[in-house]
Amino acid sequence: MHVLTNSRLRLPLLILVAIAARALTFGNPVVHVDEEFYFVTGSALWRGMLPFVDVWDRKPVGLFLLYALPAGLGFPAGIWAYQALALASAVATAWLVARLATRAGFAAGATAAGIGYILWLGLLGGQGGQSPVFYNLLTIGAALLVLRGGRAAGIAAMALVGVALQIKYSVVFEGVFFGLWLLADAWPRTRRPLAVLTYGVMLIVVALLPTALAAAAYAAIGQGQAFVYANFLSIFHRNPDPLGELAGNLGQIVLVISPLVALAVLALHRAEATRERRFLALWLGVAIAGVLVFRPWFDHYSLPVLLPACAAAAGMLGRGDWQRWRTPALLLTAALAGQIVLVALRGERGDARQFAALAQAVGRGPGCLYVYSGSTMLYVASGRCTSSRYIVPSHLGRTREAGATGVDQDGEIRRILAGQPAVVVMRPPYGGERPQARALAMATMATGYRLAAALPMGNETISVYKRAR
Structure with missing residues (x-):
């Protein structure tokens, strides 16, 4: 298990695992219907078409701008490009998961936690370029800045949250939690309510600035109403799916993610409480609550839970008795299951x-x-x-x-x-x-x-x- 505990081998190992885990998807233009549409809309941007006006959807404009980068290469080169971008994002996120685990005092299991993040992406619909594959990188970057503490780091963290909100609005739950944590951190240093309130307003403004700029841009061309309806109102008019389908979706999420969540809870319960570990525990609760709020509970909706869950699970994955056989067995099982899922999805969706x-x-x-x-x-x-x-x-x-x-x-x-x-x-x-x-x-x-x-x-x-x- 020397490989899993050697931090110098961590990045090349994460890259190799990510390539092996996702290789079956490379070049496939029909990995997931969501990604197909994001790519189509990214291509439409190059022809002067606007999201919400010429191409309708509820996703923030930032997601389509992100996809416009690889879509500019055309078809099929752009397919390889967006999948390479998603691969890089997954690896970078996994590396930061390991950094967060190390900061929480779980260094021995940090590399295993990063590998776990990559492998569980494939089990929960993140084998391609789903939006959480990209915004999770921003979210965990913000989390590390929040833990660093200080006014400048807090503002930078909320700036990352603001950009993430323009990829998926569900990041608002993590954003609120990060903001409250920053305010709680600031209070002992000042003990001045007005100063903390001013800081809180600043954090909110920074987090909402990218969305406000997008709204202002649409308002400037007379499409403010289209922007507001698509982004904020239409979701409340959507009809619920049948109860059986909802229960099945939620059950699938619980089944797949429960091993990591259980390990995270167990690690946090057994370890001595520290500032970082309290942060992980609260973040895990917020992330789970954020999933439960948004129906119809598609598998990729749970991908944000992987960030605190994997970082905290490192506390168990790095234990000596676990590293002898339990940790490698768990990761190998997840890797095999991920390949089975990819083969099954290719048979279901096409190639x-x-x-x-x-x-x-x-x-x-x-x-x-x-x-x-x-x-x-x-x-x-x-x-x-x-x-x-x-x-x-x-x-x-x-x-x-x-x-x-x-x-x-x-x-x-x-x-x-x-x-x-x-x-x-x-x-x-x-x-x-x-x-x-x-x-x-x-x-x-x-x-x-x-x-x-x-x-x-x-x-x-x-x-x-x-x-x-």
Whole structure:
């Protein structure tokens, strides 16, 4: 176990583990539907299209700006680029997890904690470029600055939180916790309520500044209302998923993350209480609470919990009796399970070869594309124009989104089909789909389109319809 306790080997070991853990995803444009859409929107930015105005979604604009960097390389080079960026972010985050574990007095298990972070990413939907893969790096950077203490470090920490908020707004829970911790730290030094209050206001302003600048930019072009609705209001109009589906999602998260959380709790309980360990314990509670608040509990929603959980779990992973066989056995089991998950997901969602065949069937000719349901990555692969600002199929097709997108779903589908897109792509019926939406699309396919191809994509057959001449 010398390798796991040698800090000089930590970074190269984390890089090797990350490459091995994620290699099956490299170059695959259909790793996850979310990443496909982020890449499509990043590509749209280069054509002058604006999120919330020309391409609708609830994610902050910072996430799309981040994806615009690799998307600028085009397809397929940009796919490799965003996955390389995600790999680098995962490794850097794991390295900082190890730094945090060391600071908490768990140095012997720090490298194992970093490896655990990388491996559990793949078990919880973070095998590609999900938003937490990127904002977790900012969050843990902020956490280390918070623990450093001092006014300048506190302001820098909240600046990182502010940038992270523009990748995913759920970081607000960690941001509030970090801010309160900084204020509690500041009180003994000053004992002046006004000084602490002024400092608190400054921290809030710094954290909210990136979001305020984004809102101001949209307001300046007359799109302030579109920004506010998409970013802050529409989420409250979304309908809940069936209880059984919610319970299944939450159960999956609990099953996968519970070993790390249990180790973290056990380590913190057995170790002597210190400032850093109290911080980890409180942060772990806040992160778990943040997951529980946001339904429908997709697996990647729990990725922020990995930061405090892995850092604290180092207290158990580094124990002498654990390092003899329990720690390597746990990490090897997670590594094997991660590869099984990747193979299973590729079988379910498809791979680069299948996607290439589907993109060829869609073709690059004139006329717009309408992905009624299926892969939005077809827009960039085919180079065809979009038929609506509602590119995410579920925004128009799912019951969950009824009344939550600012548009009448059936009315928008009718408008799209009335525009006679050159190509329409449809996957088979899926759970949560509105039957009336599919009926609208199929009625048009029956009268004005021909089935040009029916190709496998994972465990489904995707239909490609082309307008009849």
